Amino acid sequence: MIQGDQLADLTLEDIAQKAGVSRSTVSRVINEHPNVRADVRQRVLQVIRSTDYHPNAAARTLASQRSWMIGLVLPRSVSAFFTDPYFPHLTQGVAQACNQYNYTLGLFLIGSKEDEEKIIPRVSRRGFLDGILVQTGQLGEQLIDRLANSKIPLVIAGRPFNPDGVSYIDVDNTDAAYNAVSHLIRLGYQRVATITGPANNTTSIDRKEGYLRALAERDRPLDESLVAEGDFTEASGYYAMQRLLPAKPDAVFAASDIMAVGAMRAVREAGLAIPDDVAFVGFDDLPLASFPDPALTTVRQPVNQFGSSAVGILVDLIEKGIRPPRRVMMVTELVIRDSCGASRRRS
Amino acid sequence: MIQGDQLADLTLEDIAQKAGVSRSTVSRVINEHPNVRADVRQRVLQVIRSTDYHPNAAARTLASQRSWMIGLVLPRSVSAFFTDPYFPHLTQGVAQACNQYNYTLGLFLIGSKEDEEKIIPRVSRRGFLDGILVQTGQLGEQLIDRLANSKIPLVIAGRPFNPDGVSYIDVDNTDAAYNAVSHLIRLGYQRVATITGPANNTTSIDRKEGYLRALAERDRPLDESLVAEGDFTEASGYYAMQRLLPAKPDAVFAASDIMAVGAMRAVREAGLAIPDDVAFVGFDDLPLASFPDPALTTVRQPVNQFGSSAVGILVDLIEKGIRPPRRVMMVTELVIRDSCGASRRRS
DNA sequence: GTGAAAGCGCTAACAG
DNA sequence: CTGTTAGCGCTTTCAC
Numbered sequence: 001m002i003q004g005d006q007l008a009d010l011t012l013e014d015i016a017q018k019a020g021v022s023r024s025t026v027s028r029v030i031n032e033h034p035n036v037r038a039d040v041r042q043r044v045l046q047v048i049r050s051t052d053y054h055p056n057a058a059a060r061t062l063a064s065q066r067s068w069m070i071g072l073v074l075p076r077s078v079s080a081f082f083t084d085p086y087f088p089h090l091t092q093g094v095a096q097a098c099n100q101y102n103y104t105l106g107l108f109l110i111g112s113k114e115d116e117e118k119i120i121p122r123v124s125r126r127g128f129l130d131g132i133l134v135q136t137g138q139l140g141e142q143l144i145d146r147l148a149n150s151k152i153p154l155v156i157a158g159r160p161f162n163p164d165g166v167s168y169i170d171v172d173n174t175d176a177a178y179n180a181v182s183h184l185i186r187l188g189y190q191r192v193a194t195i196t197g198p199a200n201n202t203t204s205i206d207r208k209e210g211y212l213r214a215l216a217e218r219d220r221p222l223d224e225s226l227v228a229e230g231d232f233t234e235a236s237g238y239y240a241m242q243r244l245l246p247a248k249p250d251a252v253f254a255a256s257d258i259m260a261v262g263a264m265r266a267v268r269e270a271g272l273a274i275p276d277d278v279a280f281v282g283f284d285d286l287p288l289a290s291f292p293d294p295a296l297t298t299v300r301q302p303v304n305q306f307g308s309s310a311v312g313i314l315v316d317l318i319e320k321g322i323r324p325p326r327r328v329m330m331v332t333e334l335v336i337r338d339s340c341g342a343s344r345r346r347s
Numbered sequence: 348m349i350q351g352d353q354l355a356d357l358t359l360e361d362i363a364q365k366a367g368v369s370r371s372t373v374s375r376v377i378n379e380h381p382n383v384r385a386d387v388r389q390r391v392l393q394v395i396r397s398t399d400y401h402p403n404a405a406a407r408t409l410a411s412q413r414s415w416m417i418g419l420v421l422p423r424s425v426s427a428f429f430t431d432p433y434f435p436h437l438t439q440g441v442a443q444a445c446n447q448y449n450y451t452l453g454l455f456l457i458g459s460k461e462d463e464e465k466i467i468p469r470v471s472r473r474g475f476l477d478g479i480l481v482q483t484g485q486l487g488e489q490l491i492d493r494l495a496n497s498k499i500p501l502v503i504a505g506r507p508f509n510p511d512g513v514s515y516i517d518v519d520n521t522d523a524a525y526n527a528v529s530h531l532i533r534l535g536y537q538r539v540a541t542i543t544g545p546a547n548n549t550t551s552i553d554r555k556e557g558y559l560r561a562l563a564e565r566d567r568p569l570d571e572s573l574v575a576e577g578d579f580t581e582a583s584g585y586y587a588m589q590r591l592l593p594a595k596p597d598a599v600f601a602a603s604d605i606m607a608v609g610a611m612r613a614v615r616e617a618g619l620a621i622p623d624d625v626a627f628v629g630f631d632d633l634p635l636a637s638f639p640d641p642a643l644t645t646v647r648q649p650v651n652q653f654g655s656s657a658v659g660i661l662v663d664l665i666e667k668g669i670r671p672p673r674r675v676m677m678v679t680e681l682v683i684r685d686s687c688g689a690s691r692r693r694s
Numbered sequence: 695g696t697g698a699a700a701g702c703g704c705t706a707a708c709a710g
Numbered sequence: 711c712t713g714t715t716a717g718c719g720c721t722t723t724c725a726c
Contacts, residue, residue: 009473011703022713027705035711054468057475058408059703062718067405069453081439083634088435092428095456099465106416107454109442118446121401126356127719128404234638261638268640287430291581291608293615358719369697374721382695406719409702474703 010053019047030055066130070103070314071123073134075110075143076232083234084258085286086303090157093307094133100308101315103130116143124150131314136160138200153317155326157310159202167317169310169328173203176299176332177210177253180281183297183334184251185218187342189279193226193249195240195259204229207255207283223247230259237262245270251279251340257289257298264292264339275341285335294338301332357400366394377402408474417450417661418476420466422457422484423579430581431605432633433650437504440654441480447655448662450477463490471497478661483507485547500664502673504657506549514664516657516675520550523646523679524557524600527628530644530681531598532565534689536626540573540596542587542606551576554602554630570594577606584609592617597625598687604629604636604645611639611686622688632682641685648679 012030016023021040028036029044036044047053061067072094074087081087091107098105106129108119120143123132129152134144136158147154148166156168184192194211197204208227215222225247230236237259244252245266254260260282267278274280274294282289285300309328316322336342363370368387375383376391383391394400408414419441421434428434438454445452453476455466467490470479476499481491483505494501495513503515531539541558544551555574562569572594577583584606591599592613601607607629614625621627621641629636632647656675663669683689 025712037711054472056703057472058405058414059474061405062409063705081435088428092456095454099462104469105454107442107452109439115446122451125401125404127406234634265638287581291612371697384695403719410721
């Protein structure tokens with residue numbers, strides 16, 4: 001009562017006064033500098049606690065030239081945001097790592113050219129972000145180039161088209177797809193189709209490359225009617241499968257689990273059985289993969305760690321000022337469930 | 348060449364010098380103040396463009412006391428983040444609205460008590476966020492109370508336990524659940540079960556309340572064995588259904604689509620048919636609802652608009668300083684598909 | 695319509 | 711170990 005309820009914005013100076021020390025000392029306490037006598041530190045902390053004082057973030061950033069904030073830029077179609085669980089997984093991994101390293105996460109969803117025009121100047125503002133994480137994707141490339149020219153630390157999640165001088169982290173998509181398709185071929189399927197992601201995307205390209213390589217290695221000619229393009233949405237998988245059906249594939253490698261789910265829906269609607277008439281292998285191994293009946297055989301990629309590792313690299317760039325671009329490749333693993341028919345074919 | 352490649356951090360002062368005006372004038376141009384002669388404005392803009400100058404965000408925030416940043420705080424279990432598409436939908440709606448209003452979005456995922464301890468001081472820092480949006484949820488309540496005491500504008504997404512003095516936006520969960528369950532009862536189902544959300548959550552409570560009310564209104568006694576609690580994950584729906592099965596329900600109202608999906612998986616595994624043996628109604632109507640076979644009858648709630656409206660309210664609070672707490676209730680709609688068996692029962 | 699000057703609240707040398 | 715002193719880069723009265 002007597003001490004008043006004036007929660008009004010306190011400053012370092014106010015705290016200093018109340019604690020009977022100078023502003024610098026309070027600053028030292030807050031920033032955990034060693035050079036403060038223990039009892040003084042306690043006294044200051046006491047005042048801070050009792051006043052519920054929180055330092056002003058803007059002032060701190062301005063003076064120290066560090067914002068402790070990193071931006072996650074996700075250039076993706078709006079509908080892919082909705083249906084592809086890849087996005088929340090990645091975000092979760094990134095958020096977790098940010099928390100761990102004491103950074104705040106700024107989220108920038110780019111769904112259109114207009115969004116991009118609004119967001120680029122925002123992330124480029126100096127004194128705003130200590131580092132930027134950008135996911136590759138259809139709308140992202142121009143953005144990456146523009147950002148790479150600025151001096152702000154940058155890490156790309158996924159292989160960029162132009163990797164010169166930039167740090168990035170990726171999974172070995174080509175190898176993973178190669179393994180997945182080889183698995184289908186070994187099981188004896190003759191007409192292995194694929195549903196790819198958007199062609200203007202390195203992830204899609206790499207996975208398709210793996211598909212092509214697996215076929216080529218067995219001297220199988222490419223049948224264009226067995227290739228259909230999707231955009232990482234459930235609906236696109238569904239429609240891609242409808243286009244594929246007339247070519248009578250007996251197995252499908254889908255470039256993502258969610259597209260596999262859509263494709264399986266189309267197959268069921270056509271009155272065909274999975275895996276007996278059409279077998280499936282997906283990509284991602286998100287929880288989603290085990291929901292459908294039969295459960296999806298798929299390539300497991302560590303989406304979560306992918307996100308947190310990307311943050312780890314970025315933090316290195318920021319804090320240790322590591323010079324040359326860093327490259328990290330993560331491994332995948334084929335998870336065999338029922339949709340590929342492995343159990344029946346073997347028995 | 349001659350003009351030098353010195354992209355080094357330019358300041359307002361530098362721009363002013365190059366344009367032959369004062370710092371204030373450049374500031375006016377940047378902030379679109381009217382009182383600048385047209386030709387001067389052009390000259391300044393020219394310099395800004397040619398130097399790729401971006402104002403320093405921290406300095407601007409410090410001087411103007413506005414950060415143009417809002418925080419979205421999502422207190423949820425980690426696994427719910429993963430499997431429940433509700434999260435990306437909400438985030439998308441919020442991000443879109445932020446972009447529209449020229450705010451930057453800070454994302455704070457709280458998955459544990461420790462996260463909460465780290466994040467509360469962060470969002471409480473003055474000069475950091477202009478406003479905060481918090482989703483209700485198990486971990487969120489203490490947080491809401493602590494945040495409500497600060498002077499920073501706050502909007503809750505969902506009805507908080509203690510709504511005194513806070514602004515919030517919600518859907519009429521009770522009414523929506525009541526309608527969903529009534530629909531099942533009207534179709535003639537005798538043993539209507541429900542899978543609820545976590546009990547420490549107003550959303551779950553309200554939806555269960557609707558279920559109870561629909562039963563009570565038809566003088567049906569509550570059978571506790573027909574009520575199972577989940578946590579908004581697919582897996583929890585699956586296990587809840589397994590617990591429900593011995594009680595032989597002929598219909599289930601699930602408090603979210605993703606739990607309905609899990610429950611349907613359990614029903615199929617038990618060798619029962621949907622909707623013939625067990626009918627289903629879900630809640631959300633995210634795209635997910637139309638993926639399963641049969642497609643899910645569900646309560647449609649406008650998750651996207653929910654997010655953007657919440658931002659709209661928050662921006663009002665911030666910019667117009669609206670005093671009394673605002674309350675907004677959004678309407679829902681029952682979307683009838685195949686999982687409830689409406690088509691067969693009627694014919 | 696434009697410029698000068700006083701901060702915004704903090705960090706970080708530099709003395710002592 | 712602690713205090714003094716400059717700024718960090720911008721906004722915003724207040725004169726002119």
